[in-house]
Structures are given as C-alpha cells and as structure tokens.
C-alpha cells in the first residue's frame with residue numbers, strides 16, 4: 001500500500017466538502033485537514049484570501065492536495081481518491097456500470113461548474129439553501145461585504161452575496177427548483193421501487209452525493225418531502241444511507257455549535273411555503289400520471 005500525503009481544504013458545512021469527507025471515510029484514507037472559513041458564513045472570508053486563491057483560484061472548497069498535486073471540485077476529487085488504496089476495500093465506481101455513466105450521475109448530484117442553477121438535483125440544493133445562506137450573509141459585518149466586493153474572483157457569486165446582504169433575492173429563488181426537484185425525487189422513487197439497497201446496488205459515489213443532498217434537506221426544513229407515503233422506497237434508501245458510519249464521520253461530526261445556532265435562529269423565522277408547494281406538486285404529478 002502506498003502511503004499518500006493528503007491534505008483536504010474544506011468547510012464544516014459545505015455541501016461539496018461533506019461529499020469528499022464521506023468519500024475519505026468510506027475509503028478509510030488518512031488525511032490532514034485545513035478548515036477554510038467561507039466568506040458567506042464567517043467575517044474572515046478565508047476562501048478569498050491570497051493563500052487560498054493560490055490553491056483554488058475559483059475560491060471554492062473542497063480542494064485537496066494529494067502528494068504535490070492539487071485537485072479542485074468534488075466530482076473529480078472523489079474520482080481520484082477512489083484510485084488510492086485506503087484501509088477499506090471499497091470501489092466507489094462499481095465495475096458492472098459504465099464509468100462515464102457514474103461520473104455523469106455524480107456530476108448531476110453535486111454543484112457542477114457551468115451547469116444552470118436548479119437544472120440538476122445537485123444545483124437545486126443551493127437554490128433551496130439560498131435563504132439559509134442569505135440569513136448568514138446578513139449577519140456579516142459591512143467590512144466583510146467590502147472584502148467580498150474587492151476580492152471575490154467570481155462575479156456571479158460576488159453579485160449574489162451583495163444582493164443577499166442588501167436585499168432579499170432569495171424570497172423567490174427556491175421556487176425555481178420545485179418542478180425539477182419533484183421530477184428528480186419521483187424518478188429516484190421509481191429507481192428504488194425494485195428494492196435495491198443503493199443506487200447501483202453496491203455503494204458508490206452517487207450514494208455519497210445523495211446522502212449529502214438528503215442531509216441538506218434536513219437543514220432547510222425539506223426532509224419531509226422524501227418521507228411521505230408518496231416516496232416509501234426513497235425513505236427506506238435514506239434510512240440505509242444514514243446507517244453508514246461515514247454519515248456520522250463525514251457529515252454529522254462537523255456540525256459545531258455555530259451551525260446549530262444558525263439553524264435554530266433560521267428555523268424560528270423560516271416560512272414553510274416552499275415545503276407546501278413541493279408537497280402540492282408531488283400530489284399533482286401523482287394525479288397526472
């Protein structure tokens with residue numbers, strides 16, 4: 001077994017960092033980690049500092065250094081990690097499935113670059129989480145907003161964070177994702193109706209991403225959309241995912257007091273209109289089928 005030196009650049013609550021931490025745990029790989037305080041949650045905004053931009057010029061986590069090679073983006077990182085030998089004998093790309101198909105499905109369930117927001121399950125999640133992100137952005141000191149304005153290398157993200165600070169752009173954002181979301185979860189329900197345990201029967205990269213997708217639904221108060229009697233197979237699948245040790249090790253263990261406090265405050269004022277709309281849309285699709 002070759003001993004690789006792995007350093008993960010991540011953030012506790014970042015959806016794509018969760019994916020990579022789960023993959024590291026599933027593989028049983030030993031790694032060092034550096035927590036990056038993201039500019040939408042922490043006044044420090046370390047992801048837009050010179051030091052981190054030298055690692056990922058796009059200012060996003062996760063990024064990973066394997067020996068001397070830096071890799072950015074959760075899909076590619078997990079693909080490369082799977083090639084390494086860890087303590088656990090697991091292949092996250094089951095042999096009976098075309099690797100390109102798995103990679104495509106993995107891309108569709110994470111925040112892929114260049115993909116229109118709300119067009120895939122992975123890009124629906126940031127749209128649903130946007131009110132939570134706005135809640136955090138509004139708490140930042142003005143000096144942090146100025147730092148974002150000056151230093152964030154991505155115009156799209158800079159503009160959205162500024163709009164969140166000064167206005168309420170996320171009031172309507174989640175609506176953009178409702179139809180596609182319902183479509184996607186009903187497709188998944190069909191897939192799992194044959195009783196399979198995981199997406200390709202054996203645990204894969206796609207299951208890691210779906211674990212993170214479903215976990216984020218809890219954060220934003222939408223978990224019940226996969227727990228209703230309309231999606232019994234999906235609920236069972238989600239139960240299977242929660243039983244993995246990697247769920248606790250890669251996701252739950254990174255909820256600190258800070259995240260819990262934000263969630264508590266967010267849910268005190270959060271309205272449930274998106275949840276109601278999703279549940280109505282599920283009924284509508286069922287009726288029309």
Ligand SMILES: N[C@@H](CCC(=O)N[C@@H](CS)C(=O)NCC(=O)O)C(=O)O
Nearest residue numbers: 014015016060061062073074111113
């Ligand atoms: N395509 C990237 C997306 C990464 C991404 O958007 N990360 C978010 C956290 S989940 C981030 O770093 N946001 C900070 C920012 O945009 O300023 C991946 O798959 O890793």
